[in-house]
Amino acid sequence: MVLLGRGLLAVGRVAFRRPMIVRHLQYDAFVDRHIGPRRLEQQQMLDFIGYKDLDDLTGTNVPNMIKAEKALELPAPLDEYKMLKELEAIAAQNKIYRSYIGMGYYDTIVPAVISRNILQNIGWISQYTPYQAEISQGRLESLLNFQTMIAEMTGLPTTNASLLDEATASAEAVALAARTTKRNKIVVDSFCHPQNLDVIRTRSGPLGIDIEVSDSIEGYAFDDKVAAVVVQYPNTEGRIHQFDELIESAHKNKSLVIMVCDLLSLTILRSPGDLGADIAVGSAQRFGVPLGYGGPHAGFMAVAKHDAKNALGRNIPGRIIGVTKDANGNRALRLALQTREQHIRRDKATSNICTAQALLANMSAMYAVYHGPQRLTEIARGVHKSTAYLAYHLRNAGHEIVHKDYFDTLKIRLKDKAALEETKKRAEEMKMNFRYYEDGDIGVSLDETVKSEDLMDIIYTLNGATEKDVTKLREERWEVACPLIGNSPHSRSSLFLQHPVFNTHQSEQQLVRYMKRLENKDVSLVHSMIPLGSCTMKLNASAELIPITWPTLSSIHPFAPVEQAKGYSRIFGDLEKWLCEITGYDNFSLQPNSGANGEYAGLLAIRNYLIHKGEEQRNICLIPTSAHGTNPASAQMANMKVVVVDSDHHGNINYKDLAAKAEKYSNQLAAIMVTYPSTHGVFESSIRDVCDKVHEHGGQVYLDGANMNAQVGLCRPGDYGSDVSHLNLHKTFCIPHGGGGPGVGPIGVKKHLAPFLPGHSVVPVDGRKVGSVASAPYGSASILAITWAYIRMMGPVGLREASQVAILNANYMAKRLENDYRIVYKDEQGLVAHEFIMDCKPFKKHGIEVVDIAKRLMDYGFHSPTMSWPVHDCLMIEPTESEDKAEMDRLVEALLSIREEIRQVENGSLDKHLNPLKMAPHTLEKVTSDNWNMPYSRELAAFPKPWCTHKAWPTVGRVDDQYGDRNLVCTCPPIESYQ
């Protein structure tokens, strides 16, 4: 690039005083699209805060001691057009075979209307977790649909709004069982999918849970040490067991029963609830979510309610959507029972889970809304009938069908074992993937995409020859006896999905309107900035999102032969290399599918490294008070004891306290977990010393990379002393938050920790087979393309500039606000990093709480900043680099105007109770009501600023959290209530 000075083209009267970059045959600089403020605006803001240019600012901001010494060595940026062409060519290296591997992943038909209007619709994917319920009723309703669906399919009443995947859900169930039974032995059926067994193994060890794997689960003899038994339903070989006795004998011993189940099969199989199981987990993937080479998909969990105390229910991990009422007495939804969660309970939490799989849960829920109970059953019966038909023809050809009770999966023993290689060759020719067991058997799992032609091809492949008469097949197929149709002991008789929502949106017109109505209830990035500190709600660009729905990326089974996934290998390879360069680490694991899961994997690497070194006694994890709740929760899961470190009045780690504690626990010190720049929004100058001190005492440094958005191109954790970090690709690297997930939390490590990164038993990762923390070897593989695209389009200079503008934006806003709100923490130079904390405590004495400000912001059309975290009674603002000056100015104006309203409460011009802050948010219903009885005006309530006319309205009044938690309802109201 050649810089030709400012204002090359004298096109207009409007002065564009920005350095003109002449792009040689380059279409467009993506960085200019990604970054909000134009150069002129950047200059205005720099002038305002008193810095010459971006380098001047960040040169001051980032401590000298840690400054990156050289520019990032990353490929030069491509514009979006070229990037898409390049990525398309890479993706085309993936070979898309028909997948009959099964093992928890099935091809599915994503209804076009859902793909287009949810997955490809920025209005559905760019929200954050619904912390602000009043402007999130749309996806809260959809997530409640998800919960209702899971509760009804499993027959178990209490459930949550998704977990990370089936394997982590299984591990969460194991932990839940151990916790509630206070026992520590778990029996796992050896016929669980291997990845489930693996993650259960990974996660149980540190928790001190003993795993016994049983090869003959049906007759298992329980003793009073067994917390629970875990079975796969149907099992990994496709077999459906008769579990009644097992469950009875478990319960006799006060052991719990955990069933890992297949959602589609539950339409025709007796549900876990019907069978009497206590916990059901699984994946909702085959309900309309693409394979995506492993993810993202929504995991689920549902539990029985054994007693009035609902012990299992109240201990369930993850987010629960619950029904409550709002200030006007209307029904409203919001996150329930948050006191279980890490952000409140920290190391006492039920789980470390934070970001889950909301978007995918919504897709699956909509799939059920679209199909309804009848069509879902029809789909399942279709799949089952095809399987029976296949079994019939294979048996006729002399093969053995190993299990007689199956749903969609056959284990096939070839008539002639020697024919295996030939069969494999034919499968390859037919572009089909089967499961090949070690004993020489072949596994075939069918799904809703299987057409008559496919069945013919499978029969041909396995039998060697067949007349290919598809019409005949169409007729015959209905004649074959099916194990689950007719008089089967396995048949489901209980009803499900009877609520109107699953029975009224089944024409496309109806579904589109339903989805739109929900979408329009929610504030997302399409409306306004979402200044959630620590969440980094930056642009999710269309060009980054387009590839994820390409079949070349979305239609591969995670256990397909790796030779078929060359495109993915290239993407992973690039990403690992680029992320290493960006962070200064030596190796990366892309497996963790959330930030918290990355933390866990990172701490585990530390722990196993220490054990490997013979220092198993090292189990203390130092964690500053300001840490995110996931840090202590993860530490606890990794069998570390949390010792809290204080902060000083700058918001920095209290170095003295740290040194003292490092000293005190010198022999036991395992690690420190520290966020940088700190969650207080400052670049602590002592970071290097902190790292050194911990190392000095034999500990490892875990640097929480959630705030990497302030560092890319400016400094590298790997350079200044950290041993391991997770990155939140769904923050710094542009993966949309999806209203509460998906996320990706890859971890980077220094060389010594590399051997301890997660592996995978089915598809080894860099040769590693153990220690997996997720179902799939590369976690949420498909959305890694988003990050790839972002880095490829930004290039080294653009990425650095993004960090700089993120810092500029935060400092600009802080300075504009500081006269009216105290900025709680700044560094020695008076600067903040990429986010900052505003003190709202002083207003308490006038009766105004931070929540009043948060809700009042909705009336101005804004989503609140992060509330009371990491500092109570404060708001934390993170504008990100993608917000332009005008948008930030509007938010500033709103906050200043609210400050003025607070003053009016102080001085009595507004009532102490009946004021627009306390009454906020104001719904349309309220402000148009004929009975307006507030002492302030409707216009003040509704349109405190002229630009509020564009706002997205809250659709309910302030929600009542207590009421809902006292009366937990986490599914759609029973059908009677509609009649």
Added chain:
Amino acid sequence: MVLLGRGLLAVGRVAFRRPMIVRHLQYDAFVDRHIGPRRLEQQQMLDFIGYKDLDDLTGTNVPNMIKAEKALELPAPLDEYKMLKELEAIAAQNKIYRSYIGMGYYDTIVPAVISRNILQNIGWISQYTPYQAEISQGRLESLLNFQTMIAEMTGLPTTNASLLDEATASAEAVALAARTTKRNKIVVDSFCHPQNLDVIRTRSGPLGIDIEVSDSIEGYAFDDKVAAVVVQYPNTEGRIHQFDELIESAHKNKSLVIMVCDLLSLTILRSPGDLGADIAVGSAQRFGVPLGYGGPHAGFMAVAKHDAKNALGRNIPGRIIGVTKDANGNRALRLALQTREQHIRRDKATSNICTAQALLANMSAMYAVYHGPQRLTEIARGVHKSTAYLAYHLRNAGHEIVHKDYFDTLKIRLKDKAALEETKKRAEEMKMNFRYYEDGDIGVSLDETVKSEDLMDIIYTLNGATEKDVTKLREERWEVACPLIGNSPHSRSSLFLQHPVFNTHQSEQQLVRYMKRLENKDVSLVHSMIPLGSCTMKLNASAELIPITWPTLSSIHPFAPVEQAKGYSRIFGDLEKWLCEITGYDNFSLQPNSGANGEYAGLLAIRNYLIHKGEEQRNICLIPTSAHGTNPASAQMANMKVVVVDSDHHGNINYKDLAAKAEKYSNQLAAIMVTYPSTHGVFESSIRDVCDKVHEHGGQVYLDGANMNAQVGLCRPGDYGSDVSHLNLHKTFCIPHGGGGPGVGPIGVKKHLAPFLPGHSVVPVDGRKVGSVASAPYGSASILAITWAYIRMMGPVGLREASQVAILNANYMAKRLENDYRIVYKDEQGLVAHEFIMDCKPFKKHGIEVVDIAKRLMDYGFHSPTMSWPVHDCLMIEPTESEDKAEMDRLVEALLSIREEIRQVENGSLDKHLNPLKMAPHTLEKVTSDNWNMPYSRELAAFPKPWCTHKAWPTVGRVDDQYGDRNLVCTCPPIESYQ
């Protein structure tokens, strides 16, 4: 399919009493997604209107005489998944070469953010033409941006919101020139693109305009017969002429100058306005709209204002968006000067154009909003520099560059003419398409997608060999002299796109929010039914829309060698065959790119057939009073004289009057144009007699197929006597209306008319080379895939059922409403067809006009039915088959509630003037205002029904049409007004 009776699956308590269709391995029946009412609801509605089943209803409704005798022979339906696979394979037969053909079509980079959020967003594409301005301010603003862009790029102040394409725009300009100068000779530069010349020829003949084609336009000697001269700028060989003298001498002779121009070049070339031209036309395609094998793209026209009367401006064809104010005195936009248009002026209209290219105009306008003046200029300079660089290297290699003044197009005379074949072979190998002139020269046109690598490939192809050093090229390219950069007499100096809208949405975040804000101002099908009679606002399914953005369909130049378009050939072939089967015609032409253009092409076929038969004197076209305005307007353009035929009190054609007039004009009778079912919404039983009578007197029958939605599978125009019809694929066949286009109006004809269907001189159609009515041989080719997908998924049974349910829905609504609103026309059995007319005249005596009802419906959240057409003071409702019962019931409820409000005005409980009807629509601003001073309540104004809480709000109060027409403003306000 096997019908297994009702309620096969006892899944639920909710009784699904619909015939269960077992689909053999078929995933899903699209027909169930397309049709709104579930079977149970259909039965309820049938019971209500007193019919046993659908066949009973339509068997009564459709006159026996015309009933189809057999089921349609169309392929059995595919579900959306299979359909997409099949269409993907067909589309893959198209070969995507790099296109350097030029000739008015250029590859372009559709910004991903625009593609995703407009073209792929049902919220932007499923609106109708903005007849109801108060709920259309979003796209009205975007179309105003389009007009501003066109006005400023061309330097001519009055413009419109798109025409069909460049060639029809050229022909419209010719007609406009002839009309305003009252002269009838037009001189056309022979170096116009051939397709422009062709359509000018086609359209001028019938209007009595003489076309003189001149090979040396620069020195043309004008005389006082010349209405205008038409030049292409730059011309088809890429040459830029010096037009100052030509324009001066034209003006001396009071002739007008029409410039057909390239939008991108105008960023650096002197604009038509700067040069003194009177009319500029062209295509906005290369502003971010895919090639799409020819369309759809927005044509444009802008005209000079020579005098206060603005003669050209007030005579411009097509829709003009104009600025006005609303009832509250706020700025509002709406369609301006509608009195020029066919729906008011009929055969005196300025054009027959109705549906235009609103969606594509919006895309192009957003492209300009996204890039702004500076980036647009940069793009143009980049293209130009590449062209100059290419010229330099070709000259160096000894080739001749025929014209020295060019923008992006070179005519290349090979050093060695004999090398042509070899060059062509290399081009083929490199997958590049050039233009091959008849004289052996080669044409190369560059565009914004051309990368360094492409330039290297072009140079290699033409020069035979070159070192492929891309980096070197990147450097060198900036050294080469460019004809338009530096001191060129052609250089533009005037400013353009200075308005804030083109200078403030240039980060993606900003643009997304801007587009969303506009989207959310408009009512589209995602909100509620749009019951516009005659407009058929049915479902536009996602699966139908997905293919149009596949590169295999969107990235082909319409003049690419036909061997490269095998996929398209297959789609066209299927469609022609299927449409013939559906209509009973023998041949189809897919070229007309709107219904009106189809009418024109059909009438032209009749006219040329008659001339061919030696009956040129036949020039009378009988048209019923109830006909759509396009009918008489098209007839006039086809040189026919309109004679109006009366209707009887049933709304049928007055057969006696018809017979008398056919008799009277027996010798001159050319045709009748009749809509069936009639625009009055009835199946006239006399239709066969009408056809026979006309034939008896030697006339041809043109059956306007806009109402084909009531006929598909039930009766076929070709069977009951019609000779030619257009279909509105954007009505019956699911192409979305795009807020005012695109449309496709293919025509079907009986065999005798087939030779007179449109041809194309560049790409002959079935051997036909003349008579083209559109720029591209297959018109808006890319969106034909939508119709293909629809028919493929519905199958013969589904299509028929759609017609039946459309009729059921209309009859259900009519019966529910008839006690409160007189249904103006019914057939002898008391039935309506697929739409019906409600009389609102009786309310006039109480001061309530039909417009008051229309506007009041907005308060209920509904788009008004068609207002005062075809019968004054009435509303015409067409529900379509895609609307479910609940939605129709809501609209009924709204209309009954409004009827009650009218009664209250009658009986005085509501004020005569200050009532919710007269004051409608009520904006949010109004109902939340502190100064509510209406004698009725806010709640009555805002939420007359509980379900109104979901409504999309009107964003302005009632617009003032007169004010805007008196003070015509059709561009964004001047920049000063923002400061």
